[in-house]
Amino acid sequence: MCRQFFDEPLSLHTSFRIGGPARLFLVPKSVEQMLCALKLYPGAKLLGKGTNVLAPDEGVDVVISTLGLSNFLFDGDLLISEAGVLLSKLCVESAERGLSGLELLYGIPGTIGGAILMNAGAYGAQIADVVEWVECFDGEQMRILHRSQLEFSYRDSVFKKRNWLVLRACLRLTKSDPEAVRSKMEKIMKKRLETQPLDLPSAGSFFKRPHSNFYVGKAIEQLGLKGFRIGDAQISTKHAGFIVNLGSATAKDVIALAQTVKQLVEKHFNVVLEPEVDIW
Known part of the structure; x- marks a missing residue:
């Protein structure tokens, strides 16, 4: 049987440790169960390990996990x-x-x-x-x-x-x-381990590199934004390409911080950043 959980906190299933409840959280254990779940809930959010996802503070309706597909x-x-x-x-x-x-x-x-x-x-x-x-x-x-x-x-x-x-x-x-x-x-x-803030919750590099010779982390650092924070969302002091959760950051904090960075990078470098993270 497909495992199911109700009002499951998404903060437990994302590397950012951020996200409100999923009203229904399904974990199919086979491809056949996965297809059945997808047909029952065609609008569901799909989630693996949640390492590249920013889930909303208010939560979502239905989430289907792929972690049961483990062969x-x-x-x-x-x-x-x-x-x-x-x-x-x-x-x-x-x-x-x-x-x-x-x-x-x-x-x-x-x-x-x-x-x-x-x-x-x-x-x-x-x-x-x-x-x-x-x-x-x-x-x-x-x-x-x-x-x-x-x-x-x-x-x-x-x-x-x-x-x-x-x-x-x-x-x-x-x-x-x-x-x-x-x-x-x-x-x-x-x-x-030497270059990335792996000791704090994050979703890895927050922004895509816009072109091969533009380094996002270096540009953010040049703007003096290392350590800049909104709420508990912070530009990492170790690698400025990462946004980290200092403990109780919300999705709104992260989005506000990312928007500030995006605006400043566009203003000073004439480069438009796009998130690498999947923002639900």
């Missing part, structure tokens, strides 16, 4: 995973089998489904580099899309453009030395 398998150099598996887990499992391709993405929070939705990336790599095909639900039927059909671009994919749900994905990896893969992952995590 994966390896077939040679292919990794086939359901959407709810954590990307970090797949990185570790791949490394143990001596498979390379995901190590630069190690430390990106969230699920493989969310990573494909937004074409998550870091340190010059992106999930699009290894995706072979994706099985999805388009609101009416299931489809299998091959990599040429996925319309990947910077922090974007066909799934964002058309609001289709990722159900399963196949990744093609490369045989390598397990120790070399693990070593690279350790270096990536060390770099993240």
